[in-house]
Amino acid sequence: MTYNKRLTNLNSKTFKIFKKLENLPERVLYFSDEKWSVLEILYHVWLAEISSEKYIRTKIQYPETIINTPLLSYAKAFLTKYFLLLGLTIKAPEITAKFPKKISLKELQDNWLKSRSSFSKLIDELEQKQLADKAIFRHALMGRINLSLTLYFFELHLNHHVKQINKRISAY
Numbered sequence: 012m013t014y015n016k017r018l019t020n021l022n023s024k025t026f027k028i029f030k031k032l033e034n035l036p037e038r039v040l041y042f043s044d045e046k047w048s049v050l051e052i053l054y055h056v057w058l059a060e061i062s063s064e065k066y067i068r069t070k071i072q073y074p075e076t077i078i079n080t081p082l083l084s085y086a087k088a089f090l091t092k093y094f095l096l097l098g099l100t101i102k103a104p105e106i107t108a109k110f111p112k113k114i115s116l117k118e119l120q121d122n123w124l125k126s127r128s129s130f131s132k133l134i135d136e137l138e139q140k141q142l143a144d145k146a147i148f149r150h151a152l153m154g155r156i157n158l159s160l161t162l163y164f165f166e167l168h169l170n171h172h173v174k175q176i177n178k179r180i181s182a183y
Contacts, residue, residue: 014134014143017162021169022127028053028173029120032180039183040116049179050114052172057119058107060165061126064133067147067161071137077145080157084146087153088160094152095171104151134158 012020032040032049040049047055070077102108137143137158146155150164 014138014158014162015131017166018127018131018134021162021165024169024173025123025127026120028176029116032116032176035180035183039180042179046179047110047175049176050116050119051110052175052179053116053119054110054114055103055107056169056172057123057126059103059168060123060130062104062106063148063161063165064126064130066149067133067137070147071140071142074140074142074145077142077147078155080144080146080160081155084154084156084160088156088163091152091164092167095167101151 035049042048043051134143137147143158146157148156148161150156150160153160153164156164
């Protein structure tokens with residue numbers, strides 16, 4: 012499956028979540044009991060993606076510094092999947108855990124649409140520059156990863172947080 016097809020699949024999954032949430036009352040979306048609200052969870056996932064893109068765009072300005080993806084990164088990616096499936100968590104990087112006081116579901120959806128479009132263009136650029144298979148991103152658990160593993164992280168991360176969202180709204 013192509014990188015952009017994987018991103019399209021991720022878009023479908025993401026916007027199904029937005030569709031599911033659009034008719035819920037704001038009190039459900041904003042409800043927080045010492046844990047992140049539904050909107051904060053979505054905002055966090057979006058921030059993680061745009062922060063990843065910014066890192067990659069900076070990294071590819073210096074292609075001579077980009078190494079091949081270590082084999083260990085694939086093993087770490089496999090372990091990360093099971094780490095999340097077991098319900099284990101790690102503290103989110105500070106940059107992805109700061110939220111505005113007011114988060115609009117519609118605005119977040121629009122921003123996500125723009126950022127995914129931007130990431131699609133980045134995919135094209137990485138393929139054109141033959142950097143897609145190189146270690147273009149540094150993940151906290153997986154280490155240095157290529158485009159395929161970056162998309163894998165996006166998928167795992169979204170799936171992990173969709174479970175949280177579903178738990179938060181199940182009482183409604």
